[in-house]
Amino acid sequence: MAIRRDDLLIRLEDLSLLRGVSGQEDEVRRYLAERLRGKVDLLEKDALGNLIVGVGLHKKGPRVMAAAHMDEVGLLIHSIEENGLLRFRKVGGIDDRILLSKPVLVGPDRVPGVIGAKPIHLQEPGEREKAVSWRDMAVDIGAKDKAEAEKYVQVGHMATFLTEFGPFGEGRVKGKAFDDRAGCAVLLSLLEEEWDGPFFGVFTVQEEIGLRGARTAAYRVDPHYAVVLEGTPAADIPRKEGETPSTELGEGPAISFMDRSSIAHPGLVKELIQVAEREGIPWQWRRTQGGGNDAGAIHLTRRGVPSVSISVPCRYIHTPVSVLDPEDLWNTARLARAFIRELFKKGDRS
Numbered sequence: 001m002a003i004r005r006d007d008l009l010i011r012l013e014d015l016s017l018l019r020g021v022s023g024q025e026d027e028v029r030r031y032l033a034e035r036l037r038g039k040v041d042l043l044e045k046d047a048l049g050n051l052i053v054g055v056g057l058h059k060k061g062p063r064v065m066a067a068a069h070m071d072e073v074g075l076l077i078h079s080i081e082e083n084g085l086l087r088f089r090k091v092g093g094i095d096d097r098i099l100l101s102k103p104v105l106v107g108p109d110r111v112p113g114v115i116g117a118k119p120i121h122l123q124e125p126g127e128r129e130k131a132v133s134w135r136d137m138a139v140d141i142g143a144k145d146k147a148e149a150e151k152y153v154q155v156g157h158m159a160t161f162l163t164e165f166g167p168f169g170e171g172r173v174k175g176k177a178f179d180d181r182a183g184c185a186v187l188l189s190l191l192e193e194e195w196d197g198p199f200f201g202v203f204t205v206q207e208e209i210g211l212r213g214a215r216t217a218a219y220r221v222d223p224h225y226a227v228v229l230e231g232t233p234a235a236d237i238p239r240k241e242g243e244t245p246s247t248e249l250g251e252g253p254a255i256s257f258m259d260r261s262s263i264a265h266p267g268l269v270k271e272l273i274q275v276a277e278r279e280g281i282p283w284q285w286r287r288t289q290g291g292g293n294d295a296g297a298i299h300l301t302r303r304g305v306p307s308v309s310i311s312v313p314c315r316y317i318h319t320p321v322s323v324l325d326p327e328d329l330w331n332t333a334r335l336a337r338a339f340i341r342e343l344f345k346k347g348d349r350s
Contacts, residue, residue, distance in 0.1 A: 005330050022091050025205050046216060066226070067214055075139070082146050084145050227336060229310055256309040259292045264307065264309060283331075310339070
């Protein structure tokens with residue numbers, strides 16, 4: 001491949017540390033554009049903010065589109081209290097139980113804050129029996145009143161979790177927003193290669209709030225085939241006896257046959273498995289049907305687009321800290337590369 005394992009991991013670290021809550025993906029888009037400018041045939045931002053990249057566009061063959069979303073879950077500041085506390089709404093699917101006491105960065109100036117709520121000492125007995133709702137929380141930036149808070153933060157600013165990227169245990173890494181900066185790292189590496197036909201890489205926006213960017217980007221590209229690169233839950237933590245994990249770390253990229261937003265194209269799934277086995281790439285099924293990804297919007301575009309998803313298993317997605325195995329990341333890149341090359345050997349429709 002054009003990129004080495006270590007380089008792929010460096011890209012993941014760079015991307016993980018960037019901030020890009022749905023609707024404000026600018027930092028991520030700038031990073032990707034800077035690394036691709038001058039190396040590709042097409043580099044454009046559409047009206048929603050998707051970054052659409054094309055290579056090999058002068059060549060004949062089916063148009064193949066690979067997509068990875070730039071946005072992450074986070075918080076939207078919607079009001080500032082008289083005491084200087086910031087009230088927020090959740091952007092994307094976040095479990096209330098993981099919010100309390102987490103450090104965050106607010107707004108473009110990265111103002112440090114912490115999510116707080118009424119301490120246990122002041123709670124009524126009934127309140128202690130249930131999780132604190134996000135509606136009862138606020139972000140504290142240390143301001144003594146509203147006027148002071150407004151010097152640093154405005155209504156409409158976004159907040160992201162404050163998480164450092166780094167090694168974790170034996171050979172694993174932890175960081176923020178692996179859903180879907182892992183997919184972005186893989187797609188970036190693919191776009192730095194040469195292809196046998198017109199290959200479009202699309203870094204989409206607003207996936208976490210309804211697959212919005214993928215809808216307009218797929219209409220623009222009008223692909224014959226689509227591959228979605230995603231970070232997917234690895235629920236291989238302690239669970240009930242006999243319960244099947246969705247995916248497991250270290251077992252290779254996950255292939256989906258169905259989720260809440262789409263049913264993968266059966267012919268492409270079969271070919272994807274054949275490519276993995278021919279190339280000696282470990283893989284696993286994504287064994288749950290919850291959630292969804294950009295394939296849900298892409299496969300419904302225009303006349304319909306045969307689509308598949310290849311996902312990097314990640315523990316604790318949509319929380320401040322995710323964990324993945326770099327070998328899964330590397331094997332996802334290997335599988336996507338080999339499969340896309342196979343697609344260029346096909347006709348315009350499956």
